[in-house]
Amino acid sequence: MKKLIVATSNPGKLQEMQEYLTGLNWELVLKPAELEIEETGVTFIENAILKASSVAKALDKWAIADDSGLAVDALNGAPGIYSARYGKSDLDRINRLLKELGNNQNRQAKFICAIAISRPSGSIVLQTEGICHGEILSEPRGDGGFGYDPIFYVPSQQQTFAEMSSETKNKVSHRGLAFEQLLPKFKELKVDY
Template sequence: MELIFATNNANKLEEVQAIVGERFIIKSLADIGCTDDIPETGVTFEENAQQKTDFLVNKYGLYCFGDDSGLEIDALGKEPGVFSARYSGTRDMEKNIDLVLEKLGDNANRVANFRTVISLYLNEQQHFFEGTIEGRIITERRGSGGFGYDPIFIPNGYSQTFAEMTPAEKNQISHRAIAVQKLTDFLRERYS
């Protein structure tokens, strides 16, 4: 089965394909020739994820899924949240990380979580899948892998940041992995 993933983020695409395996072929926006900037104007992860699938369904009529993910930091009132990708006003993740670290300062409360919501449009129905991983924000970057806020996030029960883990290690525990596994289980139940 082919599904369109409403992303051109190669890192996300690779993570998702590794989790779903060979049973499902995941294609990106580029694979279908979509160069539109899909709006993300929602105030929740669910709204943004659904906006992506609604856009693809309305324009291309394809089975698809979209996600929205973000970092939620307790001491910052769950910021950056849905604004994670543009927290500093730009898509520059170095600036976004700098802003998080600046706002946290020497605050002892470093509790945070990553959250992903996936919206799947299939057979004229919308389905949602969520994944969350709890952890904490450290005071300086560590590791060269991963992407986004991975260099400053350590999941509970681990001593490494996501950026210090191998992709396989991260894919076993990440918020996206949890949500994608729920999506995969749902698809396998119906299309095995």
């Protein structure tokens, strides 16, 4: 099997990516924890490209990276690329977001996931972005998921991400949509070692 380095130290993210890439002849491997990549991009796609390219060059292997987060219309796109750093814990991040949103009637938001794949040379061969539109609820609902999932409501499913089965979430989520666009092109890639 060909090795594909996942530009994260998070085993949960590796497992999630593995689910989307099932049936492909790639073995996903976490990047070494000591290899830190500073996310200096101003968009999700810039950060995904930066991480994939940097890890690929550092290890001389194929690499995949994603960058994702929540953008709330009434907050001018915040928390955006700072979604994971919006508080110390998921609960802190949710509480801060709800406080900043207050009683604003505009609850429109979107989850964005950008994915990039790099050759060992650092050149990006594939990039894509998936967007899931929804609304921010005034209080959390559901027991599943993580991050902002309990307050992100998807009208077409009439559920929050935290209320969805993993199968449903994998189909309709920003990450699911990004991988849906990426997979056909990924399967056609000509890989040189």
